[in-house]
Amino acid sequence: MILQLDNLSKHYGTTAALRGLTLEVEQGSVYGLLGPNGSGKTTTLGIALGVLRADSGAVRWFGQPLSTQSKQRVGALLETPNFFPYLSARQNLLLAADVKRADPRTVDAALELAGLTARQHDAFRGFSLGMKQRLALASTLLGTPDVLVLDEPTNGLDPQGIAEVRALIQRLAAEGKTIIIASHLLDEIEKVCTHVAVLQRGELRAAGPVGTILAATDRVLLRLAADIAPATLLHALGQLPWVSDVRPEPGGGHSAVLAPEHSPADLNRSLFAHGVVLAGLEVRHRSLEAQFLELTK
Numbered sequence: 542m543i544l545q546l547d548n549l550s551k552h553y554g555t556t557a558a559l560r561g562l563t564l565e566v567e568q569g570s571v572y573g574l575l576g577p578n579g580s581g582k583t584t585t586l587g588i589a590l591g592v593l594r595a596d597s598g599a600v601r602w603f604g605q606p607l608s609t610q611s612k613q614r615v616g617a618l619l620e621t622p623n624f625f626p627y628l629s630a631r632q633n634l635l636l637a638a639d640v641k642r643a644d645p646r647t648v649d650a651a652l653e654l655a656g657l658t659a660r661q662h663d664a665f666r667g668f669s670l671g672m673k674q675r676l677a678l679a680s681t682l683l684g685t686p687d688v689l690v691l692d693e694p695t696n697g698l699d700p701q702g703i704a705e706v707r708a709l710i711q712r713l714a715a716e717g718k719t720i721i722i723a724s725h726l727l728d729e730i731e732k733v734c735t736h737v738a739v740l741q742r743g744e745l746r747a748a749g750p751v752g753t754i755l756a757a758t759d760r761v762l763l764r765l766a767a768d769i770a771p772a773t774l775l776h777a778l779g780q781l782p783w784v785s786d787v788r789p790e791p792g793g794g795h796s797a798v799l800a801p802e803h804s805p806a807d808l809n810r811s812l813f814a815h816g817v818v819l820a821g822l823e824v825r826h827r828s829l830e831a832q833f834l835e836l837t838k
């Protein structure tokens with residue numbers, strides 16, 4: 542077990558930020574802490590890292606209370622670090638290694654993992670936001686920690702930057718690092734995490750493998766060919782007992798849920814047999830969001 546949080550509670554004045562939070566992070570997992578703004582994610586990470594004090598409860602890293610030794614095995618990114626704009630990526634990391642008392646020889650590996658080797662001598666100020674954030678992630682890798690703790694690692698990035706940072710996180714997970722990520726983005730948790738804990742107002746609503754907690758029943762979105770009347774589609778769908786929850790879609794067309802043993806291809810075939818020609822058929826993984834809203838309702 543990498544991290545165990547046992548019954549953590551924390552108040553800021555009269556605000557209860559955490560109410561008896563218990564969770565466990567296993568080695569090799571990419572563990573998402575998912576919750577809306579103010580649900581207690583940052584507070585949880587702060588307490589786990591010893592930056593904040595809990596009112597009550599216990600934190601164990603690698604089975605032990607937090608110590609200088611265990612801190613060296615954990616790389617954390619809680620807020621964007623201040624890099625020097627006129628220094629190169631490499632110079633910035635060398636300085637960061639010095640501040641952290643990490644071995645400066647780990648700078649090369651950190652640059653390599655973050656995909657910044659080719660740009661290591663370029664000044665930080667010329668970097669894209671995605672590259673800046675990858676450099677921030679590279680600084681968490683100094684000293685070769687076993688575990689990374691990242692608070693909202695894609696916040697403020699454009700789609701390109703988000704993709705770069707997610708790819709990096711996946712690369713680090715593939716290297717065998719255990720990664721703990723706080724995020725309010727379902728999509729992010731679904732894309733990069735193996736496990737998730739859903740927080741709401743400082744309480745744990747659900748925890749476990751992503752596939753179980755945020756299980757998806759896909760919706761299929763159907764767009765009709767121009768010469769087919771919607772009533773024909775609705776009639777045909779009514780004939781198929783394995784199709785349920787048919788709804789009109791705000792952007793046009795209809796959507797429905799298929800029973801697990803039936804595929805979108807089955808639906809296309811059956812509709813065609815009923816004289817319904819589709820102009821478009823799209824599978825939408827929407828229930829992840831529905832599931833999340835249900836959990837945090």
Ligand SMILES: Nc1ncnc2c1ncn2[C@@H]1O[C@H](COP(=O)(O)OP(=O)(O)OP(=O)(O)O)[C@@H](O)[C@H]1O
Nearest residue numbers: 553556558576577578579580581582583584585725
């Ligand atoms: N320093 C503080 N003083 C007072 N209240 C605080 C402080 N830090 C956090 N809080 C409150 O504690 C609760 C949990 O905040 P926290 O930042 O841990 O949540 P979060 O899930 O990380 O949210 P966000 O994504 O918005 O940072 C919120 O109600 C927040 O307003």
